Amino acid sequence: MMRTWKTISAMTTVALLCATAAHAQSRYNGFSVVLLLGETQGAAAGDGLPPAPGLRKALADVKDFLPYRSYKMLDTQWLRSGSTRMKGPDNQEYDVEVSDVDLVMPIPFQSSTSMVKVAFKLQEVGAAMNASEEFGRSVAAADIEKRLDAAVRYLGQLRERGATKEGIQSQEALVNNLIKQLRLARAHKLIDTQFEMAPGETVVVGTSKIGGGDKGLVVLLTAVAAGGK
Amino acid sequence: MKDLKQYLVNGDPLAREGELDAADAQRIRYRILAEARTQPATTRSAWLRPLVVAGALAACLLLAITIGWRLDSDGARVAPSGPKATKARQMQFAAPGGTRIIWTFHQELDL
Numbered sequence: 001m002m003r004t005w006k007t008i009s010a011m012t013t014v015a016l017l018c019a020t021a022a023h024a025q026s027r028y029n030g031f032s033v034v035l036l037l038g039e040t041q042g043a044a045a046g047d048g049l050p051p052a053p054g055l056r057k058a059l060a061d062v063k064d065f066l067p068y069r070s071y072k073m074l075d076t077q078w079l080r081s082g083s084t085r086m087k088g089p090d091n092q093e094y095d096v097e098v099s100d101v102d103l104v105m106p107i108p109f110q111s112s113t114s115m116v117k118v119a120f121k122l123q124e125v126g127a128a129m130n131a132s133e134e135f136g137r138s139v140a141a142a143d144i145e146k147r148l149d150a151a152v153r154y155l156g157q158l159r160e161r162g163a164t165k166e167g168i169q170s171q172e173a174l175v176n177n178l179i180k181q182l183r184l185a186r187a188h189k190l191i192d193t194q195f196e197m198a199p200g201e202t203v204v205v206g207t208s209k210i211g212g213g214d215k216g217l218v219v220l221l222t223a224v225a226a227g228g229k
Numbered sequence: 230m231k232d233l234k235q236y237l238v239n240g241d242p243l244a245r246e247g248e249l250d251a252a253d254a255q256r257i258r259y260r261i262l263a264e265a266r267t268q269p270a271t272t273r274s275a276w277l278r279p280l281v282v283a284g285a286l287a288a289c290l291l292l293a294i295t296i297g298w299r300l301d302s303d304g305a306r307v308a309p310s311g312p313k314a315t316k317a318r319q320m321q322f323a324a325p326g327g328t329r330i331i332w333t334f335h336q337e338l339d340l
Contacts (some may be wrong), residue, residue, distance in 0.1 A: 037340070061326035089340060191333045193319060207333040210231075210318065215340040 028116060028199040030080040031098045034220040040069030041214055055220050058202040067218060085125065097121040098221065101194065115196040116223050118206055122191040126184035129203055135159050141185035148178040199225035
């Protein structure tokens with residue numbers, strides 16, 4: 001009798017969880033992520049921007065709020081949920097993670113709303129996973145920086161001396177490798193936020209340096225509605 | 230059979246001594262009384278003692294508060310140079326057209 005009761009309870013729980021997840025999934029198909037580089041310099045243009053009217057409208061809406069004159073599309077991705085890697089400027093890559101919080105932690109019996117609670121993260125590839133990791137990384141970055149300075153100086157000396165082509169190429173490869181290592185050691189978490197959005201809505205998520213800076217990363221995040229809108 | 234107690238009683242030298250001479254006893258008594266009269270009155274220290282204890286406690290309390298305050302202010306000074314130094318500020322607002330903007334200002338962003 002007890003065993004039967006336990007089986008029924010377990011099945012009911014699983015059914016409720018599935019129903020919640022299925023309900024949440026049915027509201028939208030996934031997320032469209034468009035990564036743009038906004039620049040204060042250059043001609044006012046939006047070359048290469050996706051033609052989707054929703055994205056165009058969102059960008060037109062925020063143009064007066066953001067200080068950028070031009071927008072260049074860096075990468076675009078579509079994902080149901082989870083993380084993806086996107087290409088940024090100057091060969092910099094970014095890890096982008098989009099997740100539906102209600103799907104990660106579904107709450108049975110919660111009255112469902114049409115809104116999707118989204119957790120959005122954007123970080124440079126190789127960014128520290130936690131704060132305790134950051135101190136060690138800053139020490140490592142300082143060390144790599146010293147080695148890079150020395151390598152660049154030596155490369156200059158090789159060129160002045162008229163060293164062999166192979167020797168210069170080998171030193172250049174070392175410098176490039178150290179630059180790559182330095183970039184990884186200095187990688188930062190740039191955006192970590194949560195917000196609600198309606199299926200079909202486009203939210204502009206972005207980041208720039210404190211005090212402005214002449215460039216900014218702009219993400220047009222759209223929860224693609226179940227109908228494909 | 231003698232037990233330990235019996236041995237101790239038997240070995241006690243005072244038990245074999247006679248009583249103190251009356252004159253000696255009187256002399257000792259006078260000496261004690263004279264010494265007692267020459268000692269300063271203790272009433273003053275009697276009420277001073279709680280005050281000293283209270284003062285010591287207050288000093289300890291003050292010291293603890295001072296140390297705590299110093300540690301606190303040191304912590305506030307040190308915190309920004311630690312791993313959390315990479316400060317980011319976030320703001321959210323909506324454009325007139327309804328599009329929401331969630332913007333993060335990052336201290337060390339280098340594009």
